[in-house]
Amino acid sequence: MKIIRNIMIAVLTLGLLLTGCAKETKDVKDNPNNNTDGKTNEQTHTGEDNKSKEKVKITFWHNYGADKETPFFQEKIIPMFNEKYPNIEVEVVAQGNDQYREQIVISAGTNTTPDVARLDITDVSGLAKIGALMSLDEMEGFNELKDNLFEGPMSTNYYNGKYYGLPLDTNCKAAVFNMNKLKELGFEDVPKTMEEFIDASTKKGGYTLNVSSAGEWDFLPYFWSFGGVLTNEDFTKATGYIDSQQSIDAVNKLKELHEQGMFTIKEIDGTTDAWDGIKSGEYAMFLEGPWFFAFTGDWKELGLKPALIPTYNNESGSIVGGESIGIFNSCEHPKEAFLFIKFLLSEEVQVLMGQEMGQMPVLKSAAKNPKLTSDEVWSVYLEQLNNARTRIPSPEKATIEEYIKDAFDSILTGAATTEDGLKQAASLLDEVLSQN
Amino acid sequence: MKTNLVKKRTHTKSNKIYNKSWQAIIFILPGLILAIAFIFYPMIKNIQISFSDYDIMSGKLTFTGLNNYKELFNESQQRFFTAYRNNILYAVVVTPITLFLGLIIAVAINSIKKFSVTFKVIYYLPVITSWIIAGLMFKYLFNPGIQGPINYLLVNILHIIPQPINWLKTEWGGNISIWILGIWKNIGYAMLLYLAALQGINKSYYEVADIEGATGLQKLKKVTIPLIKPTSFFLTIQLLIGSFNVFLQVLVLTGGDPRGKTSVLQYLLYTRTFKLYKFGEGAAIGILTAVSILIVTLILNKKMKVDY
Numbered sequence: 251m252k253i254i255r256n257i258m259i260a261v262l263t264l265g266l267l268l269t270g271c272a273k274e275t276k277d278v279k280d281n282p283n284n285n286t287d288g289k290t291n292e293q294t295h296t297g298e299d300n301k302s303k304e305k306v307k308i309t310f311w312h313n314y315g316a317d318k319e320t321p322f323f324q325e326k327i328i329p330m331f332n333e334k335y336p337n338i339e340v341e342v343v344a345q346g347n348d349q350y351r352e353q354i355v356i357s358a359g360t361n362t363t364p365d366v367a368r369l370d371i372t373d374v375s376g377l378a379k380i381g382a383l384m385s386l387d388e389m390e391g392f393n394e395l396k397d398n399l400f401e402g403p404m405s406t407n408y409y410n411g412k413y414y415g416l417p418l419d420t421n422c423k424a425a426v427f428n429m430n431k432l433k434e435l436g437f438e439d440v441p442k443t444m445e446e447f448i449d450a451s452t453k454k455g456g457y458t459l460n461v462s463s464a465g466e467w468d469f470l471p472y473f474w475s476f477g478g479v480l481t482n483e484d485f486t487k488a489t490g491y492i493d494s495q496q497s498i499d500a501v502n503k504l505k506e507l508h509e510q511g512m513f514t515i516k517e518i519d520g521t522t523d524a525w526d527g528i529k530s531g532e533y534a535m536f537l538e539g540p541w542f543f544a545f546t547g548d549w550k551e552l553g554l555k556p557a558l559i560p561t562y563n564n565e566s567g568s569i570v571g572g573e574s575i576g577i578f579n580s581c582e583h584p585k586e587a588f589l590f591i592k593f594l595l596s597e598e599v600q601v602l603m604g605q606e607m608g609q610m611p612v613l614k615s616a617a618k619n620p621k622l623t624s625d626e627v628w629s630v631y632l633e634q635l636n637n638a639r640t641r642i643p644s645p646e647k648a649t650i651e652e653y654i655k656d657a658f659d660s661i662l663t664g665a666a667t668t669e670d671g672l673k674q675a676a677s678l679l680d681e682v683l684s685q686n
Numbered sequence: 687m688k689t690n691l692v693k694k695r696t697h698t699k700s701n702k703i704y705n706k707s708w709q710a711i712i713f714i715l716p717g718l719i720l721a722i723a724f725i726f727y728p729m730i731k732n733i734q735i736s737f738s739d740y741d742i743m744s745g746k747l748t749f750t751g752l753n754n755y756k757e758l759f760n761e762s763q764q765r766f767f768t769a770y771r772n773n774i775l776y777a778v779v780v781t782p783i784t785l786f787l788g789l790i791i792a793v794a795i796n797s798i799k800k801f802s803v804t805f806k807v808i809y810y811l812p813v814i815t816s817w818i819i820a821g822l823m824f825k826y827l828f829n830p831g832i833q834g835p836i837n838y839l840l841v842n843i844l845h846i847i848p849q850p851i852n853w854l855k856t857e858w859g860g861n862i863s864i865w866i867l868g869i870w871k872n873i874g875y876a877m878l879l880y881l882a883a884l885q886g887i888n889k890s891y892y893e894v895a896d897i898e899g900a901t902g903l904q905k906l907k908k909v910t911i912p913l914i915k916p917t918s919f920f921l922t923i924q925l926l927i928g929s930f931n932v933f934l935q936v937l938v939l940t941g942g943d944p945r946g947k948t949s950v951l952q953y954l955l956y957t958r959t960f961k962l963y964k965f966g967e968g969a970a971i972g973i974l975t976a977v978s979i980l981i982v983t984l985i986l987n988k989k990m991k992v993d994y
Contacts (some may be wrong), residue, residue: 355742358743359742359965380742382742441739517855518830518852519831520832520850648962649961652946656944674747678763
């Protein structure tokens with residue numbers, strides 16, 4: 251028994267020693283200026299600086315789709331980078347979209363973060379808050395790059411006075427119309443205003459407008475288009491905004507359309523899926539991102555058409571989505587990692603990624619490129635991007651998302667009055683925003 | 687001479703113990719190393735994190751006492767208490783119904799001579815079906831519109847309710863859906879264990895009962911149920927522990943909607959940890975779950991007093 255006890259003590263001690271070793275490795279990694287070979291970053295070499303010097307390796311995680319995006323990125327984009335920077339080797343790791351966020355959090359906790367990763371725009375501030383990401387403000391060429399990027403997607407990377415990422419691709423929602431259904435409603439072309447669409451739909455009867463749920467991504471474009479406001483401009487206060495009279499009016503209008511049976515919310519009504527319904531001609535309109543057309547090869551044959559979101563009281567509002575790219579604090583070669591980011595944000599690559607991977611460019615110059623502006627889908631989305639708004643950037647985005655959805659859900663299902671639902675949301679949001 | 691003999695014997699005896707210990711160690715060591723790496727170390731770390739402000743990047747733990755627990759208890763939405771309540775309700779509803787239906791089905795299958803294997807397979811299939819697939823199937827069944835089979839049945843066929851119910855968007859509709867999924871998924875497991883227990887009962891007990899003129903119900907009450915008590919105890923413990931580990935059905939079916947009213951402890955742990963990066967609170971939920979399971983097991987152990 252004594253021997254067993256001794257062995258157990260030895261194993262436990264070994265375990266503790268191993269933990270200690272792991273910690274030591276981590277400490278070395280925590281300082282981005284230290285390299286494993288003892289050199290500082292200033293002593294390492296980029297391909298541009300000196301092509302004959304030692305090769306540097308960086309790891310890049312992404313969640314691109316497996317069918318089209320990943321092969322193109324791996325087979326076209328990476329070789330282009332290798333040609334330009336032969337001394338920087340990029341190890342590309344396709345993580346897939348499922349549990350991607352969780353994978354990143356686990357990697358942060360186990361000291362296995364990549365050097366660079368593609369991140370959802372709403373995750374950047376949260377990862378910055380826990381100290382996972384490196385601020386990029388001091389990187390060489392950051393300011394020029396920033397000036398040439400769209401402001402909306404750029405702002406999603408801002409946290410606590412610094413930028414912890416750069417937008418990599420963006421997207422927004424635009425209207426998707428079924429022209430056959432529109433003809434039934436009496437339209438020859440897409441309606442420009444929501445008023446005329448509502449008028450025609452009400453006369454005809456039946457659901458014509460569909461949204462999947464009352465969650466932020468689905469519902470906010472409607473809320474904004476009908477005049478709703480979430481917070482003040484600095485995203486620090488919700489009271490007086492989300493519960494203001496104009497927000498109440500916006501939600502009441504949507505509630506009225508829902509009760510009239512013109513506007514259906516799939517998650518609440520259990521109605522046909524938006525994609526299926528628009529293709530079959532059950533619905534006349536819904537709002538969706540550019541990927542709808544990438545996934546619907548026969549959209550023209552089905553009589554579908556992308557268009558700007560119709561205005562209501564001369565206003566409309568879309569929502570910004572997309573992905574950013576960030577460098578992790580554990581990165582041993584931040585300069586080289588930033589060169590990789592700069593390469594991905596170059597006009598040539600942004601246009602290529604737009605054309606071949608369906609990624610909407612974040613670079614202003616790339617968005618003006620005739621290859622994209624002449625495209626009938628891209629031209630609509632690039633124009634719609636001008637009035638697309640961002641969700642509240644916050645490390646507490648999950649809580650915010652939950653509060654907003656809860657408020658809309660309870661109002662639209664009749665569990666709360668519009669005034670009470672929005673008032674409660676305002677007070678809960680204020681609580682979270684004050685912690686930012 | 688005698689002393690030498692005693693010494694020799696003692697020496698041989700200690701040698702034997704020494705050799706036996708080494709043999710034991712060889713077998714224990716791999717398991718012990720794995721247990722330390724994957725059970726004891728994470729367990730100790732989890733306890734530490736629950737009492738600390740955990741910086742995930744540096745691994746630094748700053749002791750904050752009961753702060754994480756206080757945050758959980760004082761949160762304005764009271765989501766912890768709702769989740770805890772839902773776990774208890776799940777245990778109270780799902781455990782007895784699963785045991786009861788599992789036993790009835792086992793007794794029925796045990797009494798038939800033909801197709802018993804077919805029935806066993808049919809009832810066991812849900813156990814091996816993925817939670818995600820089962821969850822998606824239930825999501826379809828509980829679709830909020832009239833297209834949902836449950837709503838269609840209740841509104842159009844049975845005319846029990848006038849309007850379709852948005853099951854997964856209401857507090858009790860969502861919870862009921864989660865319970866039904868839990869029961870459907872676990873019946874096969876209970877049935878299989880009960881079947882094994884039933885087949886282990888000596889037939890002479892039933893013969894004696896028959897001679898005494900006992901009815902079928904009396905035999906079930908006085909013979910079967912007392913003799914399968916160890917199985918019932920084991921299943922109760924298993925199902926109760928399982929009740930505190932409910933997660934996937936909530937993730938797939940309701941996502942905690944509406945306003946966290948259908949959330950459970952493990953789902954809350956997941957959202958606190960991976961969505962809000964509140965690692966300390968997540969760890970605290972884990973500890974509170976473990977303590978709850980321990981208390982339940984101890985109480986049951988004492989109350990049920992099973993003689994194996």
